[in-house]
Amino acid sequence: MNAVPVTILLIEDDPGHARLIEKNVRRAGVANQITHKLDGTTALEHLFGRGEHSKSDPLLVLLDLNLPDMSGTDILARIKADPLLRRTPVVVLTTTDDRTEIQRCYDLGCNVYITKPVEYEGFASAIRQLGLFLTVMQVPEQD
Amino acid sequence: MTSSATAEIDRVLYGRGERLAIAAGGLLMLGILAASLLIAQRTSRDAADAIAARTLRTATIQMMDSLLSAETGQRGYLLTGRREYLAPYTKAVSRVPVLMETLDRRIGGQPDMIGWRNVINDKMAELAETVRLEEGGRHAEAMAIVQADRGRHDMEIARAISDRLGAAESSAILGDIVRSEAGARLQFGVDAGASAVLILLAVFVGRGFSRTVGALSLGRAELIGANAALQAGRDRLEAAVAERTADLTLANEEVQRFAYIVSHDLRAPLLNIIGFTAELANATDRLNRFVTNNLEPAGITVPLEVREASQEDLPEAIRFIQTSTAKMDRLITAILRLSREGRRVLLxxxxxxxxxxxxxxxxxxxxxxxxxxxxxxxxxxxxxxxxxxxxxxxxxxxxxxxxxxxxxxxxxxxxxxxxxxxxxxxxxxxxxxxxxxxxxxxxxxxxxxxxxxxxxxxxxxxxxxxxxxxxxxxxxxxxxxxxxxxxxxxxxxxxxxxxxxxxx
Structure with a gap:
């Protein structure tokens, strides 16, 4: 594996969910840096604002749809409309398996849609698969 | 329509007054018809009598006329000796018996008629005799009979009787005419009366009818009014129903949204419980593995309390939490599904x-x-x-x-x-x-x-x-x-x- 670092941006308002996701991502052997944003506004600032994130850096977005200040689909649309960010893989995490919502996310360009509670095996494999397209830094299996 | 409404309409259509009037009218008409028939019969009898009287009168006049004609013919013949003067006589001779027969049929039994017949027959016989004598060239004999005044005498009597008969006949004719006129007047009176009664009846029934029609049109107006009121009521009701339906639809939508949001938001904390319980289970496993794989082989005794806690209490608690959260997850999923089903557009x-x-x-x-x-x-x-x-x-x-x-x-x-x-x-x-x-x-x-x-x-x-x-x-x-x-x-x-x- 080569070592171009991909940053994972986790946009999730529920700290418990964020912690669980982080734990499972780590457990899947993914050691990349995880940046956690608790709402849409700060997430958009991070993505499109000055400073923090350089648009050229490779990025993976884990996006919760139910955010207190906006719908995750708005963020998804913004990412997919941006010429530099539109290739960024987005994993949508949500509590609902509403078919129309899932369809809408795929239409907007989401790469993977995962229903919570995450079946951890599936979640980890989804992350790993995405890692095949990106350069995801893997840490050696610990066990 | 209810039966009471039908009865009401019957009552309005055929009031008691109208029913009585129609019955009375019917009876009156029957009476008028009967009277008319009787009068017509009598009138026709009177008319027949009048015709008979006229026929008699005509016959009487013609008889006198024939007698005069016969006498004229005889006189002409006797004066001139020329047969062509005899024509009126010849004609009368053939007519007298016919007329006589007619008269006999009518008034054969009357004393005047008996006398008249005798005198006419005698006159005709005197005329026939003179004509026969003249024809036989016995002019003087014929003239002698004429001058004997038998014929003139006969004619006077005949004329006198004829006048009397004529007077009687005229008065009979007059009576017939009077009766006939009276009959006609009666007929007219009855007809006029009938017409009047009919008109009155028509007016009465018509008034009832127009009252009925009035009542009906009044009823119709009322009906239209009632219909309009009904329609207005129905419109109001429909508006109320539409309003209520809109309210209910809104309320329903709200319940749907509520169910969706609640189940969604209930699910977020539930996921934490599920996830962290899995973490707990995971950690407990690791602890127990450490005890089994590392401590016990090394001869380290784990206190019973700790063993129970890690190997029994923790897994038991975790199991209960997991069973409950799994059920809760199913219930929430069900509510979500129901609310989603409720919002699905039916095809x-x-x-x-x-x-x-x-x-x-x-x-x-x-x-x-x-x-x-x-x-x-x-x-x-x-x-x-x-x-x-x-x-x-x-x-x-x-x-x-x-x-x-x-x-x-x-x-x-x-x-x-x-x-x-x-x-x-x-x-x-x-x-x-x-x-x-x-x-x-x-x-x-x-x-x-x-x-x-x-x-x-x-x-x-x-x-x-x-x-x-x-x-x-x-x-x-x-x-x-x-x-x-x-x-x-x-x-x-x-x-x-x-x-x-x-x-x-």
Missing amino acids: PERVDMAVLLGNIADSVHQIAEKAGAAIAIGDTPALISDRLAVEQVFSNLIENALKYLQPARPGQVRIAGALEGDWVRYSVADNGRGIASRDLDRIFELFRRAGPQDTVGEGIGLAHVKALLRRLGGTVVCESTPGAGSTFIVKLPTVLAHSGEVTQ
């Missing part, structure tokens, strides 16, 4: 029930086989409805039927259907364990179940069935005999109204 299409039920039976084939049950699908009419919703209804009912069978006997699930007007009535009958009558309503409530809780389930299926049928404009009821079996009767409109926007 009416032709649903071949035989095919649909056949597919359901195929999909539950394994369950049925395992339960030793048979599914029999009878005649099931097709309908126009939302396929998915109908499928969910019958899937639930058939799965339930297989779920609550009586283990002691082979299961039987019979599905049948029949058209009932604009409805189709389907029944799903089983020979399972049945449902107590007190539970027949409860089973359709969300999260409620009946009987021994020996099968897996959350009490969602029938609530779902009921909610679906409400949206489809249908109904479901259950009939059951505990221990013998249950029958679920589903009624659906044969054609689902296209009401895509309605949310329930």
Whole structure:
């Protein structure tokens, strides 16, 4: 594996969910840096604002749809409309398996849609698969 | 129209006054007809009498005329000796007997007539004798008879009688005329009276009629007014219904949103419980592995309390949490599904029930086989409805039927259907364990179940069935005999109204 670092941006308002996701991502052997944003506004600032994130850096977005200040689909649309960010893989995490919502996310360009509670095996494999397209830094299996 | 209303109209149409008037009018008309007939008969008799009197009068005059003609002819002949002067005489000779016969027929028995006949006959005989003497060239003899004044005398008597007869006849004619005129006047009077009565009757009945017509048109006006009022009331009612429907639709939408949001938001903390319980289980496993793999082989004794905590208490607590959260997750999922189902737009299409039920039976084939049950699908009419919703209804009912069978006997699930007007009535009958009558309503409530809780389930299926049928404009009821079996009767409109926007 080569070592171009991909940053994972986790946009999730529920700290418990964020912690669980982080734990499972780590457990899947993914050691990349995880940046956690608790709402849409700060997430958009991070993505499109000055400073923090350089648009050229490779990025993976884990996006919760139910955010207190906006719908995750708005963020998804913004990412997919941006010429530099539109290739960024987005994993949508949500509590609902509403078919129309899932369809809408795929239409907007989401790469993977995962229903919570995450079946951890599936979640980890989804992350790993995405890692095949990106350069995801893997840490050696610990066990 | 009610019978009292009919009676009312009868009363208005035929008031007591009008009924009496019409009856009296009928009687009067009969009387007038009879009188008219009598008068006409008498008048015609009078007229016949008058004609007879005139005939008699004419005959009398003609008789005198004939006598004079005969005398004139005789005198001319005797004076000139030329036969052509005799023509009036000859003509009279042939006419007198005819006239005499007519007169005899009419007044043959009257004394004047007897006398008249004698004197006429005598006159005619005197004339005949003189003519005969003249013809025989005995002119002097003939002239002697004439000069004997027999003929002149006869003529005077005949004229006198004729005058008398004439007077009598004239007066008879006059009487006849008077009677005839009286008859005509009577006839006229009766006719006029009848006409007057008829006119009066017509006026009376007409007034009644116009009153009736007035009452009717008044009634009609009232009816129109009442109709308008009714229409206004109906409009108000419809407006109220529309308003209420709009309110209910809004309330329904709110409930839907509420259910969606609640279930969504309930789920977020639940996911934490589920996730962190998994973390707890994971950590406990690691602890126990460490004890088993590292401490015990190293001869380190773990206190019983600690062992119990890590190997029994923690896993037990975690198990309970997981069972409960799993159930809670199912319930929330069910509410979410119901709320989502309630917002789904229904698409009416032709649903071949035989095919649909056949597919359901195929999909539950394994369950049925395992339960030793048979599914029999009878005649099931097709309908126009939302396929998915109908499928969910019958899937639930058939799965339930297989779920609550009586283990002691082979299961039987019979599905049948029949058209009932604009409805189709389907029944799903089983020979399972049945449902107590007190539970027949409860089973359709969300999260409620009946009987021994020996099968897996959350009490969602029938609530779902009921909610679906409400949206489809249908109904479901259950009939059951505990221990013998249950029958679920589903009624659906044969054609689902296209009401895509309605949310329930």
